[in-house]
Amino acid sequence: MQLEQVWRNGMNRFLHRLGSLQVAYQMAGLCLPWFSTLCVLMMVYGVVGGLFLAPPDVEQGDAFRMIYIHVPSAFLSLMIYGVIFVNSVVYLVWHIKLADITAKCSASVGATYTIIALFSGALWGKPMWGTWWIWDARLTSELILLFLYMGYMGLRNAIREPKRAAKASAILAVIGMVDIPIIHFSVEWWATLHQGATLAKFSKPSIASEMLYPLLAMLGAFILFYVALLCVRVRVEILKRERKTQWVQAGFAAQGSGAA
Amino acid sequence: MLKAMQCVIERDLRLYFQHWGECLIPVLFLILVVSLFPMALGSEPKLLARIAPAVIWIAVVLSLLMSLESVFRQDYQEGSLAQIVLSPYPLSILLLGKLIAHWIMVGLPLLVLAPFLNILLQGSSEGLGVLGLTLIFGIPTLSLIGSIGAALTIGLPNGGSLLAVLVLPIMMPIVIFGTCALTAATEGVAFYSELYVLAALFILTLVLGPVALSNAVRASLA
Amino acid sequence: MLKVNSLSGEWDSRVLFSGLTFEVAPGSALIVSGANGAGKSSLLKILTSLSLPSSGNIRWQDQLFKAGDPDVLSQLLYIGHKIGVQPALTPLQNLEWMTGISRKSVVKNCRLALEAVGLAEFEDVRCEVLSKGQCQRVALARLWLDPPICWILDEPFTALDETGVSLLQDRFLTHLKQGGILVVATHHKIALKPYPCQEIRLEPVKDNFIF
Numbered sequence: 001m002q003l004e005q006v007w008r009n010g011m012n013r014f015l016h017r018l019g020s021l022q023v024a025y026q027m028a029g030l031c032l033p034w035f036s037t038l039c040v041l042m043m044v045y046g047v048v049g050g051l052f053l054a055p056p057d058v059e060q061g062d063a064f065r066m067i068y069i070h071v072p073s074a075f076l077s078l079m080i081y082g083v084i085f086v087n088s089v090v091y092l093v094w095h096i097k098l099a100d101i102t103a104k105c106s107a108s109v110g111a112t113y114t115i116i117a118l119f120s121g122a123l124w125g126k127p128m129w130g131t132w133w134i135w136d137a138r139l140t141s142e143l144i145l146l147f148l149y150m151g152y153m154g155l156r157n158a159i160r161e162p163k164r165a166a167k168a169s170a171i172l173a174v175i176g177m178v179d180i181p182i183i184h185f186s187v188e189w190w191a192t193l194h195q196g197a198t199l200a201k202f203s204k205p206s207i208a209s210e211m212l213y214p215l216l217a218m219l220g221a222f223i224l225f226y227v228a229l230l231c232v233r234v235r236v237e238i239l240k241r242e243r244k245t246q247w248v249q250a251g252f253a254a255q256g257s258g259a260a
Numbered sequence: 261m262l263k264a265m266q267c268v269i270e271r272d273l274r275l276y277f278q279h280w281g282e283c284l285i286p287v288l289f290l291i292l293v294v295s296l297f298p299m300a301l302g303s304e305p306k307l308l309a310r311i312a313p314a315v316i317w318i319a320v321v322l323s324l325l326m327s328l329e330s331v332f333r334q335d336y337q338e339g340s341l342a343q344i345v346l347s348p349y350p351l352s353i354l355l356l357g358k359l360i361a362h363w364i365m366v367g368l369p370l371l372v373l374a375p376f377l378n379i380l381l382q383g384s385s386e387g388l389g390v391l392g393l394t395l396i397f398g399i400p401t402l403s404l405i406g407s408i409g410a411a412l413t414i415g416l417p418n419g420g421s422l423l424a425v426l427v428l429p430i431m432m433p434i435v436i437f438g439t440c441a442l443t444a445a446t447e448g449v450a451f452y453s454e455l456y457v458l459a460a461l462f463i464l465t466l467v468l469g470p471v472a473l474s475n476a477v478r479a480s481l482a
Numbered sequence: 483m484l485k486v487n488s489l490s491g492e493w494d495s496r497v498l499f500s501g502l503t504f505e506v507a508p509g510s511a512l513i514v515s516g517a518n519g520a521g522k523s524s525l526l527k528i529l530t531s532l533s534l535p536s537s538g539n540i541r542w543q544d545q546l547f548k549a550g551d552p553d554v555l556s557q558l559l560y561i562g563h564k565i566g567v568q569p570a571l572t573p574l575q576n577l578e579w580m581t582g583i584s585r586k587s588v589v590k591n592c593r594l595a596l597e598a599v600g601l602a603e604f605e606d607v608r609c610e611v612l613s614k615g616q617c618q619r620v621a622l623a624r625l626w627l628d629p630p631i632c633w634i635l636d637e638p639f640t641a642l643d644e645t646g647v648s649l650l651q652d653r654f655l656t657h658l659k660q661g662g663i664l665v666v667a668t669h670h671k672i673a674l675k676p677y678p679c680q681e682i683r684l685e686p687v688k689d690n691f692i693f
């Protein structure tokens with residue numbers, strides 16, 4: 001009885017380990033076209049609606065249109081770090097390989113979004129404040145987030161052994177996430193202390209619906225772009241890691257004979 | 261359990277004492293970095309007094325980073341770190357013991373010296389006391405955070421610079437609050453809120469840090 | 483009683499061994515042999531919970547062995563490839579530290595242990611002036627210090643001369659007689675009769691993939 005239990009547990013775990021990556025590979029392949037198409041559609045609507053159809057802002061004129069790039073990318077930079085955090089916790093607790101793969105593949109996407117947020121913030125700032133960069137609370141927090149991403153990717157790259165790299169970067173991601181509220185709080189404190197009332201913060205006024213819907217569309221498009229990109233990268237990573245298993249070799253053989 | 265921690269502290273202190281010259285290096289580094297600023301900026305007293313809190317804090321952070329890089333290296337290379345991990349006593353306690361030894365030999369000299377560097381930078385005399393107070397909370401917190409980074413990067417080729425890259429963003433809030441407290445003190449404004457936040461961060465790090473540290477050491481030894 | 487259930491280990495994305503199942507009862511020994519790079523050290527590290535296996539589990543006294551479990555760790559003694567002897571300290575200080583973090587030590591006992599391994603005159607000499615074989619003896623002196631029941635040793639005969647080898651072998655026999663468990667990774671041929679002795683030979687798995 002106990003032996004059967006042991007055997008069943010072993011088989012479950014074996015299947016879980018092996019099967020889930022293959023299943024993930026196939027599922028990602030199936031979903032990818034849907035995500036990409038939807039992303040393109042939403043982005044078309046967002047770009048056309050935001051850049052051409054929405055009326056210019058009362059205070060900022062046409063410069064406000066940077067919001068369609070800046071806000072979604074800033075939102076996504078934080079969301080992706082959250083995704084990395086959740087995947088790191090899952091990996092640390094349950095040792096699920098897919099979680100580690102997702103975290104690894106999301107990192108550079110998140111870093112890129114952070115850079116886009118910083119650049120678009122700077123471009124937005126030039127007509128607003130007259131300078132390319134300003135140390136306000138939000139941009140400074142984004143900059144520190146970029147440093148966190150760089151640290152995560154740097155650690156992953158520096159450790160050669162894959163399991164140690166996975167564990168170490170997972171721990172770093174958890175520490176970073178715990179630290180993000182603290183960083184946000186301290187940067188807010190610092191900004192109010194040092195700048196006082198000279199700078200008008202980007203308050204969130206009530207936003208007209210012609211401006212809002214393209215913004216939401218762009219947000220959706222950026223999220224879908226991330227998910228589609230993640231599908232592609234996860235598939236490549238799975239192939240790389242599982243290259244010696246049966247199903248991958250069979251797939252390559254089939255492709256090889258198909259091409260020939 | 262405390263006896264085991266005491267055993268770890270004694271041995272680490274003994275090892276540090278044998279190379280006590282190396283323990284002076286962070287202190288020398290601190291003085292050098294602080295001296296660089298007047299040389300680069302000129303000796304105008306008002307300017308120096310204004311930058312004094314920031315410069316001293318940054319120099320302390322950099323000196324700590326330099327010294328933390330080698331906290332686990334020797335033990336890792338000799339295999340003693342594996343023995344510590346395999347001890348039946350809680351790993352967090354033993355690693356905390358290592359950190360206490362490091363703090364006594366490196367942190368304490370930095371803590372004692374830094375307020376006097378205020379004089380080098382023509383800082384105000386109120387600043388001296390507040391600097392000491394902020395550093396009492398700041399240096400242990402920074403060491404603990406830095407040691408987690410050191411644990412994650414044990415044995416890696418570019419360990420030192422990678423450690424700095426990993427750990428500096430996490431140290432930024434502490435630097436912010438430390439320098440804000442000092443700026444407030446030199447302006448004669450109440451600085452207690454920043455000090456309370458520093459103390460709170462210290463306690464938070466003391467609670468969560470050893471757990472993260474033991475996980476990091478286990479991950480690096482796997 | 484050490485039980486291992488379909489253990490598989492990886493290092494650097496290479497599978498070192500898989501499906502290992504064995505039991506080591508008290509009073510018996512397990513010898514792990516194999517070519518360099520076959521995975522002996524990794525197997526031993528997994529047995530001590532320093533590393534995690536990629537699948538399978540380890541049971542100690544019928545309880546699942548989780549990493550960091552103090553009850554099990556207090557019954558384990560591990561001397562790895564890196565012996566854990568600090569060159570800047572004396573043998574006595576090294577031994578006191580090693581026993582201090584695993585159990586209470588008495589200085590008198592440490593001196594006796596050093597005498598047993600033939601290092602009585604070198605007690606207070608820094609290990610950096612000792613030879614490699616002498617440092618190995620310092621690490622092995624723990625085996626004479628009322629050690630725990632399960633010994634996991636990685637290449638303990640490294641750098642030992644003939645007297646050292648016979649000393650260690652006699653100690654193994656005494657340990658097995660007292661009902662201890664011995665797991666050794668070694669190239670040496672050890673004579674452990676009449677105690678039951680299993681051998682596991684690890685072969686490096688050949689990479690065989692088509693690109």
